[in-house]
Amino acid sequence: MSSTERPGEDSLIARFFAPIAGTGGLGLTDDAACLTPKPGHDLVLTADALVERVHFLPEDAPGSIARKALGVNVSDLAAKGADPAGFLLSLALPGTWTEEWLTAFAAGLGEASRDFACPLLGGDTVKTTGPLTLSVTAVGEVPAGRMVRRTSARVGDLICVTGTIGDAALGLKLRSDPAWAGSLSPDEKAHLADRYLHPRPRHRLAAALRDHASAAMDVSDGLAGDLAKMMRVSGASALIEADRVPLSGAAARAIQASPDLLDLALTGGDDYEILCTVSEMNLDTFRKEADRVGIALSVIGRVVPGRDLPVFRMNGLERRYDVGSYQHF
Amino acid sequence: MSSTERPGEDSLIARFFAPIAGTGGLGLTDDAACLTPKPGHDLVLTADALVERVHFLPEDAPGSIARKALGVNVSDLAAKGADPAGFLLSLALPGTWTEEWLTAFAAGLGEASRDFACPLLGGDTVKTTGPLTLSVTAVGEVPAGRMVRRTSARVGDLICVTGTIGDAALGLKLRSDPAWAGSLSPDEKAHLADRYLHPRPRHRLAAALRDHASAAMDVSDGLAGDLAKMMRVSGASALIEADRVPLSGAAARAIQASPDLLDLALTGGDDYEILCTVSEMNLDTFRKEADRVGIALSVIGRVVPGRDLPVFRMNGLERRYDVGSYQHF
Missing domain, CATH: 3.30.1330.10 (PurM-like, N-terminal domain)
Structure with missing residues (x-):
């Protein structure tokens, strides 16, 4: 034209x-x-x-x-x-x-x-x-009155995420700097690239979240930063078992080959998974609802008292990510 | 910083x-x-x-x-x-x-x-x-069900506008090419410039519009073009008496000095006035409501049968503005 x-x-x-x-x-x-x-x-x-x-x-x-x-x-x-x-x-x-x-x-x-x-x-x-x-x-x-807040996580609640974490950040890195990905299969590379390009919003989980979650937000700026945000506005802290953070096969293999990439997976943006807190007594029903709509759910840690940044336990070490907000002006 | x-x-x-x-x-x-x-x-x-x-x-x-x-x-x-x-x-x-x-x-x-x-x-x-x-x-x-549509003007309805038309377009022109404005006072220039910078949304007329108007839209892309749009989607045409189109003192004086500016006033954008159609029997009540909230209302013409572009009658001549939509891609 x-x-x-x-x-x-x-x-x-x-x-x-x-x-x-x-x-x-x-x-x-x-x-x-x-x-x-x-x-x-x-x-x-x-x-x-x-x-x-x-x-x-x-x-x-x-x-x-x-x-x-x-x-x-x-x-x-x-x-x-x-x-x-x-x-x-x-x-x-x-x-x-x-x-x-x-x-x-x-x-x-x-x-x-x-x-x-x-x-x-x-x-x-x-x-x-x-x-x-x-x-x-x-x-x-x-x-009415049932919007799930980000600010209402309670000490003792379990911390859950949907799907897998880190794929999108690895997918983006693959585009700018593919050298580290030599050990990945073409399918694995395609999976990571697709996760950056095509968020999979978990709208089918909405009803279960409002029935069972005490707090929720989507993971858009990286798990560590978004979790820190949720805990800060809820007046609490969190203890995360890093080996329970769900990884796709592609992400797991990438991290196996280059262990440093775990930090990227935990802090990189664009996951568009749901991070939520659920009381222990609600977990079974919540998980059943998630299963019913075909969304994988992983318990990765627990809300703990305190005002410190969340702790990620990995290989006997404790790690805090001081990532702040993803985007700086 | x-x-x-x-x-x-x-x-x-x-x-x-x-x-x-x-x-x-x-x-x-x-x-x-x-x-x-x-x-x-x-x-x-x-x-x-x-x-x-x-x-x-x-x-x-x-x-x-x-x-x-x-x-x-x-x-x-x-x-x-x-x-x-x-x-x-x-x-x-x-x-x-x-x-x-x-x-x-x-x-x-x-x-x-x-x-x-x-x-x-x-x-x-x-x-x-x-x-x-x-x-x-x-x-x-x-x-519920009371949103005023753009598509529902009826043949025979009176066509009204709020406030004054053309100030903003003249105010913008003043900034790029002030030569024509020599005859305007500083206050008049300030008025036109202000009208470009600061739209005055007619939100206080909302209740009267839903009670009395048969169709309405705001004038953002120029009176002639927006009227043509409203008539097209309503399946009608319009006859406008150009000398009834309300002008501010500043706009009137500018047009007196440079008659060509009338076209700019009628086709230029950024008026943010309300263009509406009202049945003759509703006019008095509508006008009273507008008065009550302090918004000037002018009857400028009538909806007529046909599919042609609206006609603007001025000095015994008839004029159609084939302006289409203001912004082209």
């Missing part, structure tokens, strides 16, 4: 986004979306922005970028025990976009929207002279 | 944004906000993004940029008849931000949030290598 044939915003929306919109989006023909909340429910709202070269790479497939932008927001909803109700997308497009790119982006967005049961409600598309920037606001629903 | 002392996202939020957050924002200590909708109400959701050099200028005061980002969204809510319930802000910050800038930005955001009765609920702050980019998602409430 030549620059003189560039469409206006309305035709761009009608062509690429209206076909994937949910009913609340009113065909994207109005200024705003309309959502009728379930009676007796609260709304949970979260926003996450992604910037090219900061949160994804220019060579990433457009469909993957779209899936990630939605996935990281649905992951936040899941951690709060909220069922997705829909999302809005603000897209700041550099002038270099092509029809092919936007077609693939919208297809990926539509597919992710269906997979996560989170319909497109509206948004905005603007020009930028800078990098591609996406901001998603996702809306979810919980029965 | 030197770059080695850059804070993490959490301390940046705690310092600049938590103090201005509403209760639904939970002190911005969690991953998500929680909003308890009013029983029997629908939620209206809208998102608008602003990019430096596209939607505001680098030399604009940080507080003005913040106010504009929120104001354009509250304007969308107002046009839908929705009362503001809160907003989320995604902020993509270039590395050059200073403490002074962010302090002024947060102060302006807090002030606008109070003025528009629209509390901060949450958001995200990320780094960008490009221009400052803000994306706001605003949430409003309407009694």
Whole structure:
């Protein structure tokens, strides 16, 4: 499409986004979306922005970028025990976009929207002279008063994580510096790369979290840092058995070959797993619910009194990660 | 602040944004906000993004940029008849931000949030290598089923606008090319410049719009283009008496000096007034309600049958503006 044939915003929306919109989006023909909340429910709202070269790479497939932008927001909803109700997308497009790119982006967005049961409600598309920037606001629903907080972990609770930890950070490292990965099979490398590209939000765990977890958040900035954050706002500390932190076969093999990579797995970002605390008496039921929706759950430690950084026990040593927040300004 | 002392996202939020957050924002200590909708109400959701050099200028005061980002969204809510319930802000910050800038930005955001009765609920702050980019998602409430649509103008309805039209476009022109404005007083110039910088969302008209308007939208991309949009999606056309389009004293004097500027006033963006259609029998009550909340209302024409672009009658001539959508990609 030549620059003189560039469409206006309305035709761009009608062509690429209206076909994937949910009913609340009113065909994207109005200024705003309309959502009728379930009676007796609260709304949970979260926003996450992604910037090219900061949160994804220019060579990433457009469909993957779209899936990630939605996935990281649905992951936040899941951690709060909220069922997705829909999302809005603000897209700041550099002038270099092509029809092919936007077609693939919208297809990926539509597919992710269906997979996560989170319909497109509206948004905005603007020009930028800078990098591609996406901001998603996702809306979810919980029965009134039942949002799962980050601040309510209790001393004595067990600390659990879903899935596996560290894959995404290793997947990202694989792209910038693949030398260490010589011992991995092509399948293992593909697994790690895919985990960086395609977050797997645990939205199917939302109901179980609100029924059984005392606190929860998603692991987006690294397990050690996010755990420290949760413990700080809960007024507690944590003791983690590092060998219980669940690793994929690929991550385990990578760490076996280069033991230093364990630190990266425990502190690197982009896991999009759920970190939660559960009282001992709730664990069995919680685990059954997780099994039922096909989500692996690992108990990795316990909430302990104190204000110190969480301790990771490994090979008889104790380690504290002073990672602070992942992203510095 | 030197770059080695850059804070993490959490301390940046705690310092600049938590103090201005509403209760639904939970002190911005969690991953998500929680909003308890009013029983029997629908939620209206809208998102608008602003990019430096596209939607505001680098030399604009940080507080003005913040106010504009929120104001354009509250304007969308107002046009839908929705009362503001809160907003989320995604902020993509270039590395050059200073403490002074962010302090002024947060102060302006807090002030606008109070003025528009629209509390901060949450958001995200990320780094960008490009221009400052803000994306706001605003949430409003309407009694169930009462959102005012853009698509429902009826043939025979009167067409109204609030406030005055064209000031912002003239205010922007004043900044890039002030030569034409020699006949304006300093106060008049200041008025036009202020209207570009500081949208005045008509949120106090929301209740009257849902009670009396058959269709509404805010005028953000120019009166002629937005009216054409509303008529197209309503399956109608419009006849406008151009001399009834309300102009400020400053705009009237500018157009008197340079008659060509009328086209700019009618097609330029950033008015953030309300364009609505009202049946003749509702007009008196609607006008009384507008008076009561101190918002000027002008009847500028009528919805007519047809599919053609709206006609603007001026000095015995008929004019159609084929402006399409303001922003081209």
